[in-house]
Amino acid sequence: MRMTALTCPHCAAPLDLPARVQRARCDYCGSQLLLSHGNVVEHDAGPARSAPQDDAVVRELDQLDREWQAYRRTYLPRDSEGQYFVPDPEHCLYGAWGTGVIGAIPSGTFLAMNLLTAAIASAMLTASIIFVLNRQRQIGQVYQRSLANYQQERLKILNAAGT
Numbered sequence: 548m549r550m551t552a553l554t555c556p557h558c559a560a561p562l563d564l565p566a567r568v569q570r571a572r573c574d575y576c577g578s579q580l581l582l583s584h585g586n587v588v589e590h591d592a593g594p595a596r597s598a599p600q601d602d603a604v605v606r607e608l609d610q611l612d613r614e615w616q617a618y619r620r621t622y623l624p625r626d627s628e629g630q631y632f633v634p635d636p637e638h639c640l641y642g643a644w645g646t647g648v649i650g651a652i653p654s655g656t657f658l659a660m661n662l663l664t665a666a667i668a669s670a671m672l673t674a675s676i677i678f679v680l681n682r683q684r685q686i687g688q689v690y691q692r693s694l695a696n697y698q699q700e701r702l703k704i705l706n707a708a709g710t
């Protein structure tokens with residue numbers, strides 16, 4: 548899934564949103580955001596909380612946000628517009644199964660024709676595609692877990708600060 552990195556105009560929280568989404572709600576302050584081409588064009592300030600004022604809290608959030616951004620930069624491919632790609636774990640799983648099933652056909656055909664080298668080459672190609680898809684699936688799963696952890700951690704800091 549193509550994702551956009553945004554900053555909430557109300558509470559300054561970094562948000563991860565699907566690139567095509569036009570309306571969203573900030574997970575931290577509840578602001579309603581209207582989006583266009585990956586930018587916030589309008590927002591309705593949420594009632595929940597505004598940006599924290601306490602220096603220690605701001606520093607703690609800043610540190611956490613930077614860690615999250617570093618994680619994203621390291622593990623997710625991104626394009627020039629600042630959008631990045633999160634592999635969909637389920638999609639990758641079906642892709643791997645499909646590749647295995649379809650890849651068995653040429654391998655079997657080559658074997659039947661007694662072309663052992665071609666059969667092995669074909670099986671290796673299939674295996675390498677499945678390997679890449681599985682790797683992508685793991686990236687997608689780890690991303691989802693990491694995002695959930697990060698959001699939880701951020702809310703904990705905000706709640707402790709009482710803002």
Ligand SMILES: [Zn+2]
Pocket residue numbers: 555556557558559560573574575576577578
């Ligand atoms: Zn917000």
